Amino acid sequence: MTTILVTGGTGTLGRCVTRRLRADGREVRVLSRHAQPYAVDLRAGGSGLDAALAGVETVVHCASSQRGGDEKAAEHLVAAARRAGLGHLVYISIVGVDRVPLGYYRTKLAVERLIEASGLGWTILRTTQFHDLLVSVLGGLAKAPVLLVPAGVPDQPVEVAEVADRLAGLALAGPAGRVADMGGPEVRTLDSLARSYLRATGRRRAVARVPLFGGTYRAVRAGGLLTPERAVGRTTFEEHLEHRFGG
Template sequence: MTTILVTGGTGTLGRLVAERLRGDGAEVRVLSRHAQPYAVDLREGTGLDAAVEGVDTVVHCATTLRGGDDRAARHLVEASRRAGVRHLVYISIVGVDRVPLGYYRTKLAVEKTIEGSGLGWTVLRTTQFHDLVVEVLRNAARLPVMPLPAGVSDQPVEVAEVAARLAELATGEPSGRVPDMGGPEVLPFAELARTYLRAIGQHRRLLAVPLAGKAYRGFRAGGHLTPERAVGKVTFEEFLAKRLPPRA
């Protein structure tokens, strides 16, 4: 039986990837900072050799906004080499090479580390998950006037669909950089906000806020979008209908 290690396996994406792989008959190890028996902080690397011993494929979903993803990737690659891991699969973000945001730059650096690792590798870039867009809109809706980045659209994708694609890639052969995966619709943030407000039964005045900086210009130019790869099925409105409780 194939043994697959999923890093970040208790997170939003990693948990679904692990469930999907188990359903497909794989033996799955879940690695996270607190999940026993493979509780490993990848940024430190302690205990990582035991986690990857006997593993055929690693699906690398672990990430943090607090920094250190590049160091974590180096530790994971080194341990995978020592263990003879055959295939390393990495989830990245559409636009990491086009939008000069710090977090995106780090994701791109991780891609390059994996590409140069000497391991068999696969990298999938996707657009932002529905869950993240909801989080952004929920925070904005706490104010009487809802601020939104002027001129920016998004292309949210369903995380379960991404998990299914990653599981498919993990059980296949190393494929290098595979085609991007985007949600079914590219929508202005104002339209996403109106859809969200309708779903929660609230009203807010929307305020388009121009921002400064190269990253914002990259988002305005659509560097984070992949309309030619709108392969996701679940729309933002459908996601909200399933996720949010029905209004009384």
């Protein structure tokens, strides 16, 4: 039976991917900084990474941090994967990493390039922002008396469980290179999403649209985070909110 390693397997996406693969009867190892028996900090590398990859045929690389270190982590993972003779490395990326000049996005794009040049069999999937991330961001913004959102910014959030299903399917297939992007079912403005969040959580706040400046804002306003031609997700933001907070 194929053994699959999921990096970042205790994170929001990694947990879903792990459950999905195990439900299909697959042997799955979870790698994260604190999860035994494969507790490894990818940024540091080390012998624990070689042990985690021993006998593994496929890796689903979900580990990521906006605090930095993703490139170094990917370098260590690719080097260990080569030593282990890995057959397939699956990487989750973000729609817009080549269009939005955000530091974290530049890092994700650099990791894509590293994997493409690794000499390994690889698959890369880009998706739009997860509903969970949007809820977290709006929850923070809603702490103020007025919920401020960037003016004119569209978003296309997608359900993490659906992304996990897609990643699991890709992991069980052969290397496919850069596959079609995956976006949520609707393109929405941030202010409309914010109002839906407030209704679902029973909070009373005014929502104000604030114009911003700079290259990142211009790219996002121009649709840099969107893939409307790949609106293949099924769960809307309102459906996610109903499941999470109740009707």
